[in-house]
Amino acid sequence: MAEAGKAVRQIAFHVTRYNPERDRVPFVTSYQVPVRQGMTVLDGLHYIKDNLDATLAWRYSCRMGICGSCGMLLNGRPALACNTQILHIANANLTVKPLPNFPIIRDLVPDLQSMFDKHRIVEPYILHANEAESDFWAGEFYQSTEQLKSYLQFSYCILCGCCMAACPTLATDTRYLGPMPLAAAQRYDADTRDEGRHARNAVTDAQSGVSHCHYAGECSRVCPKGVDPAKALQLLKRSLVLDYLHLGRQTSPCKKLQGPGNGTRLPDIAAVPKKTA
């Protein structure tokens, strides 16, 4: 095994560059990067910025696959630069492009605003029929482990946009909501505390909604968090069909406990603190 810190191979990074103040179209610049074992694409970009070209721009924050900022097209596939090791995907050449299907702001920085706008449309939060419940909750909702599992997988989305870049339908249809917003809709539709499914159906069942998904499956294949948007979208379609046939789950099945304290507290468990909100 190669020593940590010692370069094992020279990899040519072919990076898409674009400066909106100077360039009419993007172009590719190549950089030679000495790569060590375990080095990520993000490390390689830092090497370029520190040693070869200080003008290179990209977006990143956490460096550990949590913030979802550094989504890029790496050798033709959307992925996070921070959790993709260079030697896992490249022998001698690595193409680094900004995520497609989003406008380029500069170099490797895509404009994700359209995705966030679509995300907002599906109302990705728990809706209550009684609006006062959202602000002045009177108790806790009971949710079984099975009910939790029905949406937990879809709640791990970090909004990186990799699924939107991989979706072939979104490549030709700008109005299509795309895998991320629709998976978010399914995440809340499946939540037994939520009562907004019928309101969301008006968006997800519209012409730009989930019916435009034809299961190419790339969204699930590229998702860095294992969210499986393709599965969420198929479950959403099933839910819409059942709702159309009036066979769907009725809203508000979740039993509400009127706060803790209904049972007998064990002696070694502290009392519930006072409400702060």
Add this chain to the structure above:
Amino acid sequence: MAEIKRYDNRLGIAGWLSGGRWGVERYAYILHRITGLGILTYFLLHILVTSLRVKGIYLWAGHGFMHQPIFRFMEYLVFAAFAYHASNGLRLVLVELGFAIGKPMEPVYPYKTSLNVQRPLLVCMAFLTLGLLAVGAYWALTK
């Protein structure tokens, strides 16, 4: 504040066809679209060709234009497109109704997706398509 210029990076049709490290479902999707467009084109051409009957029957009779080997081959291509589109369509109907994709699960690395779960269905679809193509070829060659 001045508006920042942006470069439209939408892939367009290239998003259907462009290579990449894609999976088999992606190619099934592309082929489904191509065969769908092919069948639609055939329907339009079919209307056009049948409308030519008002010009006379010379296109159709005996060894006329429509009986050339190239047209037999193109007819077989239409049948092949139909066979694939119908078989894959059955798979999509099942998957889109939530069958054969598994239940939501805790994502534990290495992640397993619904694509892995429905893969046997894809294999069945491929065999069904091959069976239909073989039957069609036998019928075309022996007729």
